[in-house]
Amino acid sequence: MNKINLTIQRKEILDVVQQAPDHPTAADVIDRLKGKGFNFAYGTVYNSLRYLTEVGLIRELRLGEAVSRYDARTDEHQHMVCTVCGRVDEVVAELPSEWLQKAAAETKYRIMHIQVVLEGVCESCATKQPL
Numbered sequence: 001m002n003k004i005n006l007t008i009q010r011k012e013i014l015d016v017v018q019q020a021p022d023h024p025t026a027a028d029v030i031d032r033l034k035g036k037g038f039n040f041a042y043g044t045v046y047n048s049l050r051y052l053t054e055v056g057l058i059r060e061l062r063l064g065e066a067v068s069r070y071d072a073r074t075d076e077h078q079h080m081v082c083t084v085c086g087r088v089d090e091v092v093a094e095l096p097s098e099w100l101q102k103a104a105a106e107t108k109y110r111i112m113h114i115q116v117v118l119e120g121v122c123e124s125c126a127t128k129q130p131l
Contacts, residue, residue: 025070059073061088
């Protein structure tokens with residue numbers, strides 16, 4: 001097993017992602033680092049997020065937005081995105097194995113990783129603007 005190289009910068013960036021109540025973008029991470037008194041270069045933050053993703057300490061989420069978000073939770077789970085406010089919530093309900101088997105048979109792919117993004121309107125937005 002390869003040793004994980006956690007520099008001071010990577011450790012601080014990991015802490016920000018782990019403590020995040022949401023799924024921060026790289027820009028969010030930079031802002032939160034500044035709030036903690038750090039002023040890391042943009043390249044350092046982006047490279048550190050890529051490294052932390054590659055070694056499996058965080059997950060990079062591509063949720064149909066122009067930017068990636070980051071998640072400290074690395075176990076298998078999916079995400080729900082509000083199409084009104086952009087809020088992202090975790091979905092821990094297990095995907096039906098029958099559906100995965102059908103998807104693999106239909107495409108002839110061997111499924112290596114699953115990332116399902118569900119879209120809808122969160123409860124807060126739904127109460128503000130009835131559908």
